[in-house]
Structure formats: C-alpha cells, structure tokens
Amino acid sequence: MLDRLKDRFILETQLTAHIVRRDRLSRMSVIPVVCAILAYCEDYRSAAIIAATVTISEAAAYLAGTGVGIDAPPPPLRRCAAIWTVAIVTTAIYMAAGALFGAGASTAAVICACIWMFGALVHVSNSFVAVPIYNWSMLLPSYIIVAVVISNLFARSFAPPDPMDAITVGGLLLVYFANSVQTTQTHKDSISAYEHMRELAARRLIELKDLSLRDTLTRLPNRRAFDDLASNILRGDGQRHGASGALFLINLDGFKPINDSYGHAAGDALLKEVARRLTAQGIGAGAGAVARLGNDEFAMAWPGPLNTSELHSISDMIQSHLHQPMRHNHRKLQITASIGIAPAHDGASVDQLLNEADQAMFHAKNNLESRIVIYDRHIIPKRSNLNDRARLLSAMQQGEICPFYQPQVDIATNRIIGLEALARWVQPKGNPRTPGSFLPAINEVNLQAEFQDHMLQAVLKDMTTLQNLNLLPDQVSINLSEVTLATAAGRDALLDVVGRHPNLHGHLMFEVTEDIFIARAGQTIKDSISMLRMAGVRISLDDFGTGFATFQHLQELEFDELKLDTGFVSRLGTDRATDVLVKSFLDMGRGLDVHIVAEGVETTAQLDILRDMGCQTVQGYLFSPALSLDDTTAFLQAGDATVAA
Numbered sequence: 001m002l003d004r005l006k007d008r009f010i011l012e013t014q015l016t017a018h019i020v021r022r023d024r025l026s027r028m029s030v031i032p033v034v035c036a037i038l039a040y041c042e043d044y045r046s047a048a049i050i051a052a053t054v055t056i057s058e059a060a061a062y063l064a065g066t067g068v069g070i071d072a073p074p075p076p077l078r079r080c081a082a083i084w085t086v087a088i089v090t091t092a093i094y095m096a097a098g099a100l101f102g103a104g105a106s107t108a109a110v111i112c113a114c115i116w117m118f119g120a121l122v123h124v125s126n127s128f129v130a131v132p133i134y135n136w137s138m139l140l141p142s143y144i145i146v147a148v149v150i151s152n153l154f155a156r157s158f159a160p161p162d163p164m165d166a167i168t169v170g171g172l173l174l175v176y177f178a179n180s181v182q183t184t185q186t187h188k189d190s191i192s193a194y195e196h197m198r199e200l201a202a203r204r205l206i207e208l209k210d211l212s213l214r215d216t217l218t219r220l221p222n223r224r225a226f227d228d229l230a231s232n233i234l235r236g237d238g239q240r241h242g243a244s245g246a247l248f249l250i251n252l253d254g255f256k257p258i259n260d261s262y263g264h265a266a267g268d269a270l271l272k273e274v275a276r277r278l279t280a281q282g283i284g285a286g287a288g289a290v291a292r293l294g295n296d297e298f299a300m301a302w303p304g305p306l307n308t309s310e311l312h313s314i315s316d317m318i319q320s321h322l323h324q325p326m327r328h329n330h331r332k333l334q335i336t337a338s339i340g341i342a343p344a345h346d347g348a349s350v351d352q353l354l355n356e357a358d359q360a361m362f363h364a365k366n367n368l369e370s371r372i373v374i375y376d377r378h379i380i381p382k383r384s385n386l387n388d389r390a391r392l393l394s395a396m397q398q399g400e401i402c403p404f405y406q407p408q409v410d411i412a413t414n415r416i417i418g419l420e421a422l423a424r425w426v427q428p429k430g431n432p433r434t435p436g437s438f439l440p441a442i443n444e445v446n447l448q449a450e451f452q453d454h455m456l457q458a459v460l461k462d463m464t465t466l467q468n469l470n471l472l473p474d475q476v477s478i479n480l481s482e483v484t485l486a487t488a489a490g491r492d493a494l495l496d497v498v499g500r501h502p503n504l505h506g507h508l509m510f511e512v513t514e515d516i517f518i519a520r521a522g523q524t525i526k527d528s529i530s531m532l533r534m535a536g537v538r539i540s541l542d543d544f545g546t547g548f549a550t551f552q553h554l555q556e557l558e559f560d561e562l563k564l565d566t567g568f569v570s571r572l573g574t575d576r577a578t579d580v581l582v583k584s585f586l587d588m589g590r591g592l593d594v595h596i597v598a599e600g601v602e603t604t605a606q607l608d609i610l611r612d613m614g615c616q617t618v619q620g621y622l623f624s625p626a627l628s629l630d631d632t633t634a635f636l637q638a639g640d641a642t643v644a645a
C-alpha cells in the first residue's frame with residue numbers, strides 16, 4: 001500500500017515537472033499584461049511585487065524540475081519534495097497576485113482579479129486533471145484565496161466606473177481567452193503524457209515483478225519462483241494426490257576457493273556457466289524447472305515418474321556436465337557437484353522436499369564416498385544432529401584425521417627416499433576416507449587453517465618418531481593449500497612451526513599446485529614461497545603439467561622438485577604425444593637441475609618406460625598406497641621397496 005502510494009507520488013511528480021516546464025512561457029507571458037493593468041490603476045507597488053515574485057518562483061521551479069520528466073528516470077524522494085514545494089508556492093503566488101488586484105480601489109482592478117483567479121483555476125484543473133494529488137493540493141489553497149477576495153468585495157465601496165475600465169477588463173478578457181484556448185490544447189498533451197507515464201509505470205512494474213522472481217546474476221528463477229514452478233511440476237503441493245518426479249539440490253564443491261583465489265568475477269562467470277549448462281540441452285530439456293537458490297546452490301524439479309536408476313543417471317549426467325572444465329580469462333576452472341535428491345511424495349510441499357534434498361545433500365557432502373544421495377528418511381539422520389564444523393574439528397582433535405604416507409622410490413636403487421603425507425579420516429568402521437570426501441567440507445566451513453596446522457603438527461610428530469627409530473627418509477612431503485600461502489597469517493603459522501623444529505626442517509618438502517600462479521594473491525604467495533625456502537624448506541610443484549605453469553613461472557620460483565601428474569603417467573606407452581611430453585619434461589628437469597617425481601605409477605610397463613627416459617623417482621600403487629604410520633614404519637624397516645604383487 002505504502003509502496004503504491006510512493007510510486008504514484010513519484011509518477012505525479014514527473015508529470016507535474018513536465019507540465020510546469022511546458023506551460024512556463026504562457027505563464028510568464030501573462031505578467032506584462034498584469035503589470036500594465038496595475039500600472040494603469042496606478043498600483044505600481046503591486047505590479048512590482050507580482051513581477052518579482054512570479055519571476056523568482058518560476059526560476060525556482062526551473063531549477064527544481066531540471067532533469068525530471070516523463071521519460072527521465074524516477075527522481076529520488078527529496079527531489080520530488082522540492083518540485084512539489086516549488087509548484088505549490090508558484091500557484092499560491094499566482095493566486096496571491098489575484099488578491100493584490102482585488103485589493104485595488106478601482107472596479108476594473110476587482111473585475112481583473114476575478115478573471116485572473118478564475119483563469120488560474122481553470123488552468124490548474126485542466127492541466128492537472130491527470131494528476132489528482134497535485135490538482136487538489138493546488139485547488140484547495142486557491143479557493144481559500146478566492147474566498148478572501150470575495151469577502152473583500154463586500155467590505156468595500158467602489159468609485160463609479162470609468163470608460164477606460166471597460167477597455168482594461170476587455171484587454172484581460174482577451175488574454176484570458178487566448179490562454180483558455182491554449183489550455184484546451186495542452187490538455188490533450190497532459191492526457192497523453194499521463195498515458196505515457198502509466199504505460200512506463202506498468203512496464204516498470206512488470207520488470208520489477210520479473211526481477212523479484214529471478215536471480216540477478218544467472219537470470220534463473222530464484223527460490224520464490226521455484227516454489228511455484230516446482231509445485232506444478234511435482235504436483236506435491238500438499239493437497240493433490242499422485243505426486244511424481246523428484247527435486248534435485250545441486251551444490252558446487254570447490255566454489256569457495258575459486259571465488260576466494262581468483263576473484264568474484266571468476267566466481268560469477270562460473271555460476272553463470274553452471275546455470276547455462278543446467279539449462280542447456282540434455283539437462284534443460286528434461287528438467288521442468290531449474291533455479292538458483294543462493295550462493296553455489298541450484299535446484300531442479302524433474303517431472304516423473306522416476307525410478308532409482310533414473311535418478312542416478314540424471315545425477316550422473318548433471319555431474320558430468322558440470323565437471324567439464326570451464327575457461328575464464330585463460331584460466332581453466334573445474335568444479336564438481338554434490339547432489340541431494342528428494343523424490344516427490346503425496347502431501348509433501350516443495351518446502352519439505354527441499355528440506356529432504358538438503359539433508360541428502362549434507363550426506364552427499366560429508367558422510368559418504370558418493371556425491372549423489374537420494375533422501376530416505378530411514379537412513380538419513382536429521383541434519384541438526386550433525387554439526388559438520390564441530391565434527392571435523394573433533395575428528396582432528398581425536399586424531400581421526402591424520403597423515404598416511406605414500407613412499408617415493410628411487411628407481412635405480414629401489415630405496416625409499418621420501419614419503420608424501422596424505423590426509424586420511426580413519427573412522428572406527430570402514431576404510432579410511434580419502435581427502436576427496438572431506439576436504440570440500442573443510443573448505444566449506446572454513447577450517448583450512450586448522451586443518452593445515454593439524455596436519456603439519458601430526459607429520460612433524462611422526463617424523464620425530466621415525467627419526468628416533470632411525471628410519472626418517474631424506475624427504476617428507478606435505479601438501480599445502482594455496483590459501484595458506486596467500487595470507488600472511490597462514491605463512492607466519494607455517495614459518496613458526498618450521499622454526500620450532502630445526503632438526504627436521506631439512507627433511508621437509510612443501511607441495512604446492514600450479515593454482516598458485518593464477519591466484520589473486522600471487523605476490524603474497526611468491527613471497528611466502530621465498531621465505532619458506534630461506535627458512536630451509538624445499539618446495540615441490542605438484543600435479544605438474546595439468547594447469548597453468550609456464551617455463552617462465554618455473555624459473556621465477558626455482559622449485560626444488562616437480563611432480564609429474566598421474567594423468568601423464570597413466571597414458572605412458574599408450575599415447576605417443578604423452579611419451580614425447582614426459583620425455584621432454586624429464587630432460588628439462590635435468591637441464592634446470594630440478595628433481596622430477598613421477599606420480600601414480602601403477603604398472604611395471606610404466607616404470608620401465610620412466611626408467612628408460614631417465615626418471616629417477618616414482619610414487620604409486622605399484623609400490624604402495626598411502627599407509628598408516630605403523631605400516632609405514634614396517635615398510636621402512638623392510639628396507640627396499642619391492643614392487644607390489
């Protein structure tokens with residue numbers, strides 16, 4: 001109600017400014033006539049007052065109305081108030097001029113006053129018929145002044161009429177006539193201006209309504225619009241029977257780090273691309289409705305009926321579409337998605353289905369290896385029972401999240417020359433969970449710093465244990481997330497821990513990925529790396545060859561080690577181009593005096609090729625997966641690494 005009144009007020013202001021501007025000349029043209037009549041009546045004072053006040057008020061109206069009109073954008077409320085004040089004062093001055101006339105002693109002056117005021121009233125009511133608020137706010141004070149003039153008439157005696165009086169009155173009547181003709185013509189303009197404004201306002205209203213139902217970034221329907229769309233598609237509005245279909249809640253994994261490191265522009269571009277893919281052929285054709293619910297969360301209502309395997313194949317399709325790399329400013333961005341699914345059922349509102357999908361999603365993100373979970377009220381505990389942040393923190397405190405170690409083997413001697421610490425979540429039941437299943441949650445709840453610190457402390461403790469057993473290999477590698485290096489606080493925490501272990505830091509190797517080259521805080525990261533190197537820690541470039549590193553980058557930062565990505569190793573011997581590339585990487589490594597470790601070696605064939613190409617160090621399931629500290633100790637005690645059976 002208040003909003004509608006405000007819109008109306010603004011609309012009338014725009015129209016008023018238009019009319020006041022349009023009629024300015026005709027109003028001003030009356031002044032010389034009036035002054036001439038008053039001069040004839042020898043009332044020079046009134047003539048001067050009228051000329052001055054009307055000119056001043058017109059100037060004020062000009063200033064207040066500049067830039068406001070029917071095609072200009074709606075003015076702010078303060079501007080509206082100024083326009084109204086000036087317009088009301090201008091009209092009051094016009095009417096007051098009539099009162100001045102009426103105060104004269106001659107009959108002609110009084111008749112002129114009546115014609116003046118009548119004319120002003122007709123003008124106001126004609127011009128502003130389309131502007132009711134304005135119309136009445138002008139007319140009411142005008143009528144009061146008319147009443148004052150009329151009461152003056154009765155209170156005074158007049159001199160007998162003079163023949164010149166008739167000429168004076170006739171002159172003003174002529175002016176009035178001319179003005180009335182003009183007013184009748186401009187009336188048409190007032191009406192069409194009003195229609196124009198109404199049309200604009202109606203269009204604005206439709207735009208506003210559309211905006212209120214769409215997400216501004218992706219232009220997808222928002223949560224409000226989704227409610228209606230989904231309830232039609234799933235017919236799960238709680239009243240009708242025969243609900244079918246399912247609601248998919250899609251949450252991006254790894255969105256926050258992209259947003260944090262590459263900037264909001266990259267984040268926005270990614271979200272738009274996700275929206276495009278979700279509505280593109282394939283998915284878009286099948287889904288009844290796709291919406292963005294907020295941040296990195298999307299929802300989809302898919303008409304049914306759908307069985308479990310169909311739900312999974314739809315989810316697989318969504319995941320594979322979203323997993324394709326996207327490009328932004330020559331950067332490759334890649335994300336995955338977790339999907340919670342709520343099959344529609346009779347009596348369930350969209351709200352309830354969203355809630356169920358949300359619980360399934362929580363499970364998909366945090367509890368299971370699978371990133372696709374279908375809601376089932378029997379197996380999915382209430383989300384409120386699980387406080388993910390608290391759970392992750394306590395898993396760290398209890399040592400459930402801890403480092404496992406994967407050996408790095410010297411090909412020539414079969415000696416274990418290093419270990420890579422890889423995080424595992426060891427739970428009482430089941431296999432240890434790999435980082436893919438909990439690192440996204442750690443990022444999501446902002447525990448990266450705690451995680452990094454926890455891993456570093458745990459690795460240093462294990463290193464002390466191994467050192468005491470005389471089993472500590474030359475190097476122990478720890479993965480660093482770029483977030484740690486991108487802030488001074490993260491870097492200082494690392495330097496602090498390293499500084500407190502002077503007898504171990506010579507064995508430490510920090511692994512960073514190529515992402516650091518394109519992170520927003522590039523300079524801070526480079527500084528961090530230089531400081532760590534100065535503190536005696538070596539730096540390794542992980543997943544080399546998958547991303548953005550150029551030779552210039554490599555020279556700039558002088559890495560101690562490059563880790564050839566698993567992807568290259570797995571194609572060795574099957575793809576000639578890969579063989580050539582790997583060979584040239586190895587040659588380059590030797591040339592730059594950088595140690596190269598080939599990761600993900602699974603077969604003896606791969607090992608043989610690498611050996612022939614001059615690779616010195618390998619790491620992979622062929623020798624061993626990552627092992628617990630106890631198993632690692634046993635492995636190291638056995639001496640040489642033997643190829644796994």
Ligand code: C2E
Nearest residue numbers: 422423434435436455479480481600601602619620621622
């Ligand atoms: P990464 O640093 O590239 O680690 C190598 C991954 O390859 C490990 O996966 C390892 O188990 C796996 N792998 C080892 N040998 C083979 C093989 O022969 N074949 C194949 N297919 N894979 C092999 P994991 O442990 O699941 O770790 C995944 C990623 O999680 C790591 O990739 C690393 O980026 C991250 N990560 C692990 N621990 C930490 C940590 O403590 N801190 C941080 N910031 N990231 C970590």
Ligand code: CA
Nearest residue numbers: 420479511542
């Ligand atoms: Ca690594």
Ligand code: CA
Nearest residue numbers: 542543563599
């Ligand atoms: Ca790697």
